[in-house]
Amino acid sequence: MLQQVEGSQAVAEAVAACRPRVVCAYPITPQTHIVEALGRMVRSGALAPCRFLNVESEFAAMSVAIGASATGARVYTATASQGLLFMAEAVYNAGGLGLPVVMTLADRAVGAPINIWNDHSDAMAVRDAGWVQLFASSNQEAVDQHVLAFRLAEELSVPVMVCMDGFVLTHATEAVSVPDPSDVDAFLPPFRPRQVLDPADPMSIGAMVGPEAFTEVRYLAHLRMLAALDRVPALAAELGERVGRPVPALVAPYRLQGADVALVAMGSVLGTIADAVDALRDAGHRVGALGVTTFRPFPAAAVRDALGAVPSVVVVDRAFSPGFGGVLATDVAMALAGADVPVASVVAGLGGRPVTEASLRRLAERALDGSLEALSFLDLDRPAVEAALAADGSARPTGPTAESVLRHRGARSRRPPGSPGTPAGPTSTEVAS
Amino acid sequence: MTQQAPVKYYQVGSFAVGNRLLPSELRTVQSDPARANSLTSGHRACQGCGEALAARYVLDAAMRATDGRLVAVNATGCLEVFTTPYPETSWRLPWLHSLFGNAPAVAAGVAAALETAGRGDVRVVAQAGDGGTVDIGMGCLSGMFERGDDVLFVCYDNQAYMNTGVQRSGATPPAARTATTEAIGPSPGNPFGQGKDVPAIAMAHRIPYVATATVADLHDLERKVERAMAWHGARYLHVLAPCPLGWGSEPADTVRVARLAHESGLFPVYEAVQGEVTDVLPVRRKVRVEEYLRLQRRFRHLFDETGAVREPETVAALQRMADQAVRRVGSGRTTHRTTYEESR
Ligand SMILES: Cc1ncc(C[n+]2csc(CCOP(=O)(O)OP(=O)(O)O)c2C)c(N)n1
Ligand code: SF4
Ligand SMILES: [Mg+2]
Numbered sequence: 001m002l003q004q005v006e007g008s009q010a011v012a013e014a015v016a017a018c019r020p021r022v023v024c025a026y027p028i029t030p031q032t033h034i035v036e037a038l039g040r041m042v043r044s045g046a047l048a049p050c051r052f053l054n055v056e057s058e059f060a061a062m063s064v065a066i067g068a069s070a071t072g073a074r075v076y077t078a079t080a081s082q083g084l085l086f087m088a089e090a091v092y093n094a095g096g097l098g099l100p101v102v103m104t105l106a107d108r109a110v111g112a113p114i115n116i117w118n119d120h121s122d123a124m125a126v127r128d129a130g131w132v133q134l135f136a137s138s139n140q141e142a143v144d145q146h147v148l149a150f151r152l153a154e155e156l157s158v159p160v161m162v163c164m165d166g167f168v169l170t171h172a173t174e175a176v177s178v179p180d181p182s183d184v185d186a187f188l189p190p191f192r193p194r195q196v197l198d199p200a201d202p203m204s205i206g207a208m209v210g211p212e213a214f215t216e217v218r219y220l221a222h223l224r225m226l227a228a229l230d231r232v233p234a235l236a237a238e239l240g241e242r243v244g245r246p247v248p249a250l251v252a253p254y255r256l257q258g259a260d261v262a263l264v265a266m267g268s269v270l271g272t273i274a275d276a277v278d279a280l281r282d283a284g285h286r287v288g289a290l291g292v293t294t295f296r297p298f299p300a301a302a303v304r305d306a307l308g309a310v311p312s313v314v315v316v317d318r319a320f321s322p323g324f325g326g327v328l329a330t331d332v333a334m335a336l337a338g339a340d341v342p343v344a345s346v347v348a349g350l351g352g353r354p355v356t357e358a359s360l361r362r363l364a365e366r367a368l369d370g371s372l373e374a375l376s377f378l379d380l381d382r383p384a385v386e387a388a389l390a391a392d393g394s395a396r397p398t399g400p401t402a403e404s405v406l407r408h409r410g411a412r413s414r415r416p417p418g419s420p421g422t423p424a425g426p427t428s429t430e431v432a433s
Numbered sequence: 434m435t436q437q438a439p440v441k442y443y444q445v446g447s448f449a450v451g452n453r454l455l456p457s458e459l460r461t462v463q464s465d466p467a468r469a470n471s472l473t474s475g476h477r478a479c480q481g482c483g484e485a486l487a488a489r490y491v492l493d494a495a496m497r498a499t500d501g502r503l504v505a506v507n508a509t510g511c512l513e514v515f516t517t518p519y520p521e522t523s524w525r526l527p528w529l530h531s532l533f534g535n536a537p538a539v540a541a542g543v544a545a546a547l548e549t550a551g552r553g554d555v556r557v558v559a560q561a562g563d564g565g566t567v568d569i570g571m572g573c574l575s576g577m578f579e580r581g582d583d584v585l586f587v588c589y590d591n592q593a594y595m596n597t598g599v600q601r602s603g604a605t606p607p608a609a610r611t612a613t614t615e616a617i618g619p620s621p622g623n624p625f626g627q628g629k630d631v632p633a634i635a636m637a638h639r640i641p642y643v644a645t646a647t648v649a650d651l652h653d654l655e656r657k658v659e660r661a662m663a664w665h666g667a668r669y670l671h672v673l674a675p676c677p678l679g680w681g682s683e684p685a686d687t688v689r690v691a692r693l694a695h696e697s698g699l700f701p702v703y704e705a706v707q708g709e710v711t712d713v714l715p716v717r718r719k720v721r722v723e724e725y726l727r728l729q730r731r732f733r734h735l736f737d738e739t740g741a742v743r744e745p746e747t748v749a750a751l752q753r754m755a756d757q758a759v760r761r762v763g764s765g766r767t768t769h770r771t772t773y774e775e776s777r
Contacts, residue, residue, distance in 0.1 A: 021546065021549040021550070022542065022545045022546055022549060024542070024545075049549040049550075049551070050549060051545045051548065051549050053541065053542075053545060053580070054580070055538065055541075055576055055580075056572055056573070056575065056576030056579070057572055057573075057576070059534070059535060059538070059572070059573070060535065060537075060538035060541075060572070060573050060576055061538075063531060063532070063535035063538035063539045063541075063542065063573065064538050064539070064541050064542035064545065065542060066531050066535075066539055066542060067506065067529065067531070067538070067539035067540060067541065067542025067543040067544075067545075067546065068542035068543065068545055068546040069542075069546075070529050070539075070542075070543070071504070071542070071543045071546035071547060071550070072546060072550065073542075073545070073546035073549060073550065075542070075546075089532055089534075090531070090532060090535060093531050093532055097531070197504045197527035197528075197529055197543060198527055199501060199502050199503060199504065199526065199527055199555055201527075202524070202525060202526050202527040202528070203527060203528075204517055204522035204524045204527075204528045204529075204530075205528070205529045205530070206507075206517075206528075206529055206530030206531055207517035207518075207519045207520070207522060207530070208513070208514055208517055208518060208519055209519045210518075210519065213519060213520075
């Protein structure tokens, strides 16, 4: 049943329908509303038998999840940004041990400079941790992906991270249908762990592995991840049939038929991209889009198939590797290796900078006329950068870069809302890190 | 019937109680052929490893106390490495190793999972070295204490990061040589500081049970584990476990060195209930710190070739530390059985 609900609340209800036995979390904006809602449900007894652990750090949150999962409990946690990096060692550990933890990542930029708004640099930082990473482009997708995540995780013994854009999705209220608990029960069988701590059958989990077997252990983890490339579409179809709406699987093509340019992206920006594509198509430009829904394992074949004969590809990344370029762009280029298709990397929407339809249209037009560089930064304020560079060249100390850029941008104009420099999202009372 | 002659328990200067002389119900769990053997033979610890000795006694006592319904969580460190060279394992109970600094939180997760599965009868022990406890594990440990998770946390204190080659930890005593506090320069060895008294930190959390023990009194160690398992909630046991490799002591001297740590006052052995000391193991034969220090090459720079004190000020400072530790813990508040003599 459709209801007007905040994304965080909807996700919490979807997680609740999956009947977790242990929920553990540490607060960080913009994840808080999800775990607060779950905390209330556990408190009220609605989720019994379930325990909610208020832990002292994200590192502890993931560690509690590891212990509980290895003891056979279905576990859930959520974090973002600094929190994800603070738990990074345990994130890798859960991946390496093959424990089916499900975690929501309310995607947020990673500092310094500290910033609470959305981009994908947190998710990219643990790209190689051995977790399935699903990206939601809407709250409906996020809700359905959580239900899929538990089934996938437990079937394959791999942890799954559902990445949803902080504020843009977590704090947006829109019409969402939360799956019926009975549908979830029918889709998600009780957790039957592959490995479990049990006095009746003692096993040692987490032993040291040397060079004689480490490669094989890691290779098996790779195979399990590859298996997810088959299982995600199958489970998405099964769940989709049950809930009566399409559930996203590996990739989401949009008006790619006969396209001269394809815009590739992940997350909520795909909504704006679809609007830009519509406008461009209306204006007679043959532009399409491709959403990547499953980022790890990377669906290289599906990407290649979807982009087919598109002669020019532009990847819009909400994160990048400083000194190189977009992360998704690199993966897309690798998927298209040998196809002789130029892949332009565009870094956009960092730290909550809005990615506007107008900017996307200009971007596509430049791709169409062949003037787009191999790597570019959308809506970069060149004068501000040049002023900071100039200041850097003068006497030391010049102070923090962040301050110098802010001073320069502040010194110019008061900008209208929604223009570059005005983050979309929280109201002033919610600006808390 | 004539009155039985009083049994003389202590046959050696050590005041150790021989199992042979005790009625069977007072003998150690370890002397029971039906013991669990939780940490079985074949592991790769060095000869005379205090940690291996302590862990064996702790876990078998906990196994007896829980009727074999026990799960162990282990931090990274010597104990983890020497027991599980893949694909072999010395553990005969369910055992989980995750990371170096997270054992308290992992154990909390295990306990929460057991509780919500209706398996509250299965109990949890978490174990770590001093590094995994007083340094990198401190945040998780404090969280576990504060929440009152149903876990007995055991620290095997060998006073340095042994697994990585004897580097200084927050539990390394002043003046001790480690690989990162070499015995060179004007003040050789580990600098003097306040140290980090984790049993006291545990007591400050007002958890139900905190105790210290050494491998020199294994009856005492087992009894404390048994007492700890009688409580629910967060409990803490800090065991001094000499490391022949890191301390430069003879493998055959592990128990002796541990006993001297207690008798010199440097390592008080006591237990505390709800944050208050309730029982102090008396020192029967007080010794000066030199007697303890001399057996260990990590303190060799304090003595000359003949064994005479070369650094009298340092030794005096260590003696003051020992005397202070004894005063701080006190000795007169004994409310529980402390010796087998008193128990009769
Ligand atoms: C996060 C992290 N930092 C450092 C290490 C390296 N390391 C592994 S064991 C160890 C020392 C363990 O010392 P302690 O806890 O005292 O146990 P011991 O080996 O002395 O019994 C260190 C530093 C690690 N494994 N993980
Ligand atoms: S180095 Fe020390 S703690 Fe480690 S196994 Fe050897 S004796 Fe035991
Ligand atoms: Mg140590």
